[in-house]
Amino acid sequence: MTTIASDLPDDPSSISSWITFLLALSCGLIVANIYYAQPLVGPIAAELGLSPKAAGLVVTMTQIGYGAGLFFIVPLGDLVENRRLVLSVMSLGALALATASFATHTLPFFLAMLCVGLGSVTVQILMPYAGHLAPEQIRGQVIGNVMTGLMIGILLARPVSSFIASVSSWHTVYALSAAVMVLLTLLLRYALPARKPQVRLGYGALLASMLHLARTTPVLQRRALYQASLFAAFNLFWTTVPLVLAGPDFRMSQSGIALFALAGVGGAIISPVAGRIADRGWTRPATAIAMLMTTLGFGLTLLSAPGSTLALAAFVIAAIAIDAGVQGNVTLGYRALFMLGAEHRSRLNGLYMTTFFLAGALGSAIGVWAYTRGGWPLAASIGGVLPLLTLIYLATE
Known part of the structure; x- marks a missing residue:
């Protein structure tokens, strides 16, 4: 049955x-x-x-x-x-x-x-x-x-x-x-x-209702903007860093870059922790911490001489910190949106994901542009500033 x-x-x-x-x-x-x-x-x-x-x-x-x-x-x-x-x-x-x-x-x-x-x-x-x-x-x-x-x-x-x-x-x-x-x-x-x-709508009405949800759901507007900023920074990092590691300072092979990418797995373990924190009602301070972790990750990569062992270690720590900040924040956002009611969870999720998916694509493009214009320092500066700007917006919540 x-x-x-x-x-x-x-x-x-x-x-x-x-x-x-x-x-x-x-x-x-x-x-x-x-x-x-x-x-x-x-x-x-x-x-x-x-x-x-x-x-x-x-x-x-x-x-x-x-x-x-x-x-x-x-x-x-x-x-x-x-x-x-x-x-x-x-x-x-x-x-x-x-x-x-x-x-x-x-x-x-x-x-x-x-x-x-x-x-x-x-x-x-x-x-x-x-x-x-x-x-x-x-x-x-x-x-x-x-x-x-x-x-x-x-x-x-x-x-x-x-x-x-x-x-x-x-x-x-x-x-x-x-x-x-x-x-x-x-x-x-x-x-x-x-x-x-339990929703009884036609498909056209369902899609039209998403525009209404986007206009009238402050939680969606804020959480989508928070995650859009962090996901743009995340994509900027992972699009640009392989260029840095393969460049003249580090001269890493593709297999070496692939191993470096595994460092991000360490950041994935933050999602269950973020979920438990949200269940305790600490979503807002946890969001601020996620934004600061992302910014600090970028800042850390600028403190050491390019190409040094210390610089490579800084990039590894930064990858973990940025991934943890971004994944923690997306979990906080999911939890906040899914508490709004079962009848429109999928539509809220579609709007939430679409917003920061587009922001991520923009972040990748900005990362490549910044790297070709000013190298990693310019790219890292942009990536680090994005979460700080969003942190200011969070303060108005």
Whole structure:
């Protein structure tokens, strides 16, 4: 007999440690699909005959699909039975990954990557789903645990795809991921309880209601702006630092940069801590700490002579601090938004994610521009100032 979780009331016994672990694992495995391509751009472009200018589309197409899915698919979590929606979107992603693994021409590959991005928004359906299943008193803790899985997936995706491609090919990366998605879809089909939303709107009205929510929900406006600032700084850091490490001061290889990227995993452990802090009602001071950690991370990298061992250690500590600040803040934001009511959690999540996803793309662009104009000092200065400006805005809350 199928269990159906209604919107109200929240059942204190409605989520188990196993379900929490499964949601965290699922988010990590699914979100990794967005990032597998980043270290594989070179071999993919060479095999498909892409010019250097067109090579960037390998990653861009996935991001376009993900951005579109945030706005047009994620809100359906307030309208469509959640388990069925999850399985449907995951199936699209698995089919797209399989298509990418067999692609030998540009157009099929780009279309497949667009659909990989669409399928990957499953994680943003699962986040409010986890918030619904969790009782109010531990909602932040559960969201933090699921966020940890998601962040580990993001941070491990690049080195894993690099390793698999080095012993086989980029086709194998997508073939294996497609197989994992099929197995995960079957597991979620049998393990997750169904959840039927109570909202009764047409799809057009659902999307139109998001504009109303954006205008009339101060918590959303503030939390989206806070996270947009920090996520722009985060993307600025992770877009620019590989250029610094590969440059004349450090001369690190790609494998060395991949190992450096693993430092960010240390910051992912902050999400459950942030969730517990939010459950205690300390969201505002924790937000301020997250902003200060991000700023201090950038500042630390400017204190040592470029290329020195001490400078490299500073970059490692900065990576952990910036990741911890950004991931802690996003968890605080999720918890605040998911306390506003079950009936519009998915729409709030779609707006929240879309806002800081766009800010992250802008942060990457600003980082590359700043690095070409003034090197790492200019890029780090911009990255460090963004959270400070937001901290001033936080003071008006």
